[in-house]
Every structure is written in structure tokens, then in C-alpha cells.
Amino acid sequence: MKTIITEMLGIEYPILQGGMAWVANASLAGAVSNAGGLGIIAAANAPAEIVREEIKKTREITDKPFGVNIMLMSPFVDDIAKLVVEENIKVVTTGAGLPTKYMKDWIAAGIKVIPVVASCGMAKMVQRAGASAVIAEGGEAGGHVGELNTMPLIPQVCDAVDIPVIAAGGIADGRGIAAVLMLGASGVQLGTRFLVARECTIHPNYKNKILKAKDIDTMTTGKRLGHPVRALKTPFTRAFLKNEKDSTKSIEELEAFGAGALRRAVQEGDEQNGCFMAGQSSGLVKKEQTVEEIIQELIEETKQTILGGLKWVE
Numbered sequence: 001m002k003t004i005i006t007e008m009l010g011i012e013y014p015i016l017q018g019g020m021a022w023v024a025n026a027s028l029a030g031a032v033s034n035a036g037g038l039g040i041i042a043a044a045n046a047p048a049e050i051v052r053e054e055i056k057k058t059r060e061i062t063d064k065p066f067g068v069n070i071m072l073m074s075p076f077v078d079d080i081a082k083l084v085v086e087e088n089i090k091v092v093t094t095g096a097g098l099p100t101k102y103m104k105d106w107i108a109a110g111i112k113v114i115p116v117v118a119s120c121g122m123a124k125m126v127q128r129a130g131a132s133a134v135i136a137e138g139g140e141a142g143g144h145v146g147e148l149n150t151m152p153l154i155p156q157v158c159d160a161v162d163i164p165v166i167a168a169g170g171i172a173d174g175r176g177i178a179a180v181l182m183l184g185a186s187g188v189q190l191g192t193r194f195l196v197a198r199e200c201t202i203h204p205n206y207k208n209k210i211l212k213a214k215d216i217d218t219m220t221t222g223k224r225l226g227h228p229v230r231a232l233k234t235p236f237t238r239a240f241l242k243n244e245k246d247s248t249k250s251i252e253e254l255e256a257f258g259a260g261a262l263r264r265a266v267q268e269g270d271e272q273n274g275c276f277m278a279g280q281s282s283g284l285v286k287k288e289q290t291v292e293e294i295i296q297e298l299i300e301e302t303k304q305t306i307l308g309g310l311k312w313v314e
Helices: 004-009 026-034 048-061 077-086 100-108 120-128 150-160 174-182 204-212 235-245 251-258 261-268 280-284 291-312
Strands: 015-017 039-042 066-071 091-095 112-117 134-137 165-168 187-190 218-221 229-232
Touching (some): 066 077, 100 120, 112 120, 120 134, 120 150, 134 150, 150 165, 150 174, 204 261
Parallel strands (some): 039 066, 134 165
């Protein structure tokens, strides 16, 4: 399956793996790249030496292209911005803000910069700064999300910019991929589907919660903090929402309450105090597979869906 994204990134299939904090490590990223997609290492809040080690491990797993996701709210963002240049990383995706401060140096180093955006305005700004493409992410996605949903967001971003658009948010099977390709996207980014990959090293409790999830089992919290997060409904997320609605709770108290919750979910499987970030597509994820099996299934489903759609055309 060839699109402008596969040609641009030197990959076989137009599938990117999301840069999920505490999740997207060398094991997962290397497997995705080996299977023909673009694996992504999540820098998250980690210091540069930790990210450098993950890059080294990924290169031991695969000789195919992979990228690094830079979370722009990280206290180590300046160090990571330099690190990707030093390590000759070819693709950088960004989240939690606008990367324009760093893009000139990245582009000069030959890095393809692909920011995650939640609106047409953001997409236009990063295009002007030299982005190679954008990941337009709808609010159905897991983790930090914007207001617009994927279905209206993708065609509007495609109309707003001249660079390729990669769709994200609520996509977990070939039907979703086919749909966003028809909306004008040139590729997809998936997160939740890869959480249950055998090569994904999250706690088994996390995988089991995804596999058991129904369509209504996610919720968003954190709007009062200015950065909403979608996660599975758990005692933690319900307690966070209750505290968020309590006007006597300060922003600092809310931040402190949420600190470390994702790590507790990923590493400890803490079902009481962990934040199990996941998208609305969780209800579509029914089995644990290897990354290779996931990607091959996605591509076959996409082809069948697109070809099947011809029955509506005379």
C-alpha cells in the first residue's frame, strides 16, 4: 500500500505507531518498523540519556526507519531537541504544544518534522514553519486530546494545508483506515491497537483492560487543567473527575493527584490508582497479536473495505 507518506518516510505501509509515554519503547518501535510501519520512541518526560539508550536499543532491533516523539511540555525538551540531531534521527513527531522553536535546527539536520495537531490553525502554523506532514488527531484518541473529533477534523485539515495529513484518533481496524483515506489522509497513526501487541511491554493488567473494554468505557478528565486526557474509566479517573468538579480543589492539588498515574498503570498495573490511557477504539480491540500480525490484518482489512466500497458506485 503506497501513499505519499510511505514514499516520504521510506516505509512499506502508511501506518505510524503513536508516541505513547511510558509505552512506546524500543521493543514496540522496533517491531513496528520491522513490520513495515514507522515505529516511534516516546521521549515523554525522560532525560536525554534514557532516550539515547532507547534509540540504541531500537537500532539493535531494526535497520528500518523509526522516529522519536518529543513531548514539548517535558522539562528535558531542550536536551531532547539536541539529541535527535546528534543521533541522526530521520523523523520527529511532536505533541503537547507547537515545535516551531526547534524546527529550523531539525530541518537543517535533515529531520522530517511531523507535529501532532488538533486544529486547522495549528496545522497551518507548523506548515509555515516547514513541517513535512501533520498528524491530525481527533478527540477519540487516548491520552492528551483536543476538542474536534476525527471525522470533521481530517477533511478540514486536508483542505487547510498542502502537506500530507496523517489521521489519528479512534482508528483501530482497516475500516477506520479506509475511512480516513477517503477523507483525504495519506496515512494513519495508531496507539490503542498497539497496546495489546505482544512486543508491547506494558503490564498485563493494562492489556486485559483494553481487551475487555466496551464502547462506552473511556472518559476525559483534565479540562480544567487545560490539557484533557482520555483514559479508561477506573477508580482513579472517576476520583480525578470528582476532584476536578470540586471548586475548592486547586490546580496544584489536581496536578499532584494525577502525578505518576500513567506510570502506575503501565509498570505496576495498578487498577485503583493508575491512569490507563486509551482511545474510544478500545472496544474494537479484541485480541493480543504480534505487531506483524496486527499490521498485516490492518492492511488486508483496509484493502477489502476500499474494494468493497465499489459496490456503491455504478
